[in-house]
Amino acid sequence: MANSGKKLMDGGGVAFQTLPRAAGDDNADDDYVRPPPRPLVSTVHDKPATHPQQVHISVVGANRMRICWVTDDDDGRSSPPSVVEYGTSPGEYTASATGDHATYSYSDYKSGAIHHVTIGPLEPATTYYYRCGAGEEEELSLRTPPAKLPVEFVVIGDVGQTEWTAATLSHIGEKDYDVALVAGDLSYADGKQPLWDSFGRLVQPLASARPWMVTEGNHEKEKTPPPPPVAGAGAGVRLSPSRFAAYNARWRMPREESGSPSSLYYSFDAAGGAAHVVMLGSYAYVEERG
Template identity: 45%
Template sequence: MARHPAVARYAPFLRRPPCTAARLSAQTRSFRALALLALFLAGAACPPAASAGGNRTAGLRGRARLLLRQIAQSAQPQQVHISLAGAGRVLVWWVTASSTAPATVAYGEKRGQYTKVASGGVTRYKLNSYTSGYIHKVLLGQRWKDGLLKPATTYYYRVGGAAGVGPERAFKTLPRWTQSINVAVMADMDSTTAAAATVSRLSRTPHSLLVFPGDLSYANGHQPDWDTWQALIQPAASLRPWMMAPGNHEDEADEGAPSLNPFKAYNARWPMPSTASGSPSNLFYSFDSSSIHWVMLSCYSDYSQGSAQYNWLQADLAKVNRTVTPWLIAAFHEPWYHSNKDHQGSGDDMRMELELILYAAKTDLVVCGHVHAYERTVSGRRSQVDSLGMHLYMRIPLSRCCMPPGRMWWCEGMCMPMNAR
């Protein structure tokens, strides 16, 4: 089959391994202090797995959309999730239907023994005819009050305080920079049966942190879908920090919800450590996890020379201490190199502006989403193989595919064809 010209241009350094977790794990073992676990939504292009009852919950037949989950009309914590908020700090986030439910978290190092209580704030947002539940955000590890969280330590916590109505949960802080770390990476998820299988699989997979480069709920302006998705991920996202970068489906002004703030829902629901990393925007920021410095970039904010994102990236990379964080990884939504015909060129403008900056900083790895398939590259830059360049791991499987009566939906499955060898 003849290749698309752009596909042929990138072919020398595009690689696709067999679709087996064992092969990927073996590949990552060569990374000294880093084990990067690429988690494919329900197995990506692997053959779909059947459940005990015969209903397929994975692969190409796993795209049935889950029913909408409404916010329970009570003070019961819902949609609990955590994220990193700077060195030694974790942000706990949840929703209730009550404006008087306390924004407090009791926590400690032993089950049922909460030696510290942190307080936060309550907000909500409106978008078109939708009004969100009451969003509670509490920062753990406030230096001035309780001190920073200890590394590699399990903390047990209850939202709502020691007598809170929520169950006890636990998370483990990241290891010291001298220790190895397992990182899970996935994107383009949605609220499908395949996504539910992925959450279950994720909960059974050892990892310290999840990095998610874009396309979260596929709400596309229909805000209740955010509630459905965040209820779906709670079993995994309340136990380990999830760190996000925006995708095109988070730009809801571009997906049917006109707004002066197209990322209003994303920013309200997923506050990232922008202030801690000196970023002027929640859409791009950086953070450290053990021996890795991550730069999380936005394909949908101005990245041209002289822009806020461009200037911030240069300043952030200049401060990286490769003795403390020898690994430098960038994450953003649209891949700069891939072999899918339909998405060719979508990342070219960003690549022309930022690739040499990342190359000059000796970035080790780039992870992306957007194209619903798995590929990896050998090291390269400017469309050429370069032993001193960056590896690009691009892996995202199928997303959603259904059309409820009376509503228009994006229908996205595996991106085909993928022609590079």
């Protein structure tokens, strides 16, 4: 009789339980019909250019979190400060931290200012309320992971931004998880950079509330054919965006803290070190070879 597997997680690690299929179901996989593709989900930024958007958080070390967000600054004004105010009560911010911001270009696209701020030290398993930037910005909340077992992970990959994605995110939102592990192929932008922006807006409700630890897939490579040679003094020089430009700029992971030379592979501790998670992307050699 054919069998199917169910993964079980507990304090002792990961085990697999073999479950029998129902009688007469031996060829169920052969009868599977792939559902048709679903359309993209449109997410529009309808707030002022300096309003933080695409907010997501990640674990940095034992008791810190990195807050990332984007502001659109195409109106010519200077970028708002990379500041996060936070505290354990709504509207009461007892601490603040300052970080940095940068932009990147890809062909004729230029990103907004991408801000990165690390906050902490933070208490484990605690809800913090925070706002990004200066002024009366939207208040968000996050919960830090626990410092001991049990810890609950959500594992997803090939996320995209279609109606199927929206259904997946809805299922995740129903779970009281601690950390999301995203195993590559995030936005499916494939060189269309505005899709990175719409993806960030789509996942913000979840990614701003729990740490999302991501790694890359083949859809993050995004190297395009170079444009025509530059005229004048630089004649003969062909400029081309580097691989993983959007991924590296937008989703900064704790590579330095884990001793990794690349954001494509790194590690971090969870549950006070009871679990050590290795995020190992399979395309690191592409970054090294160009």
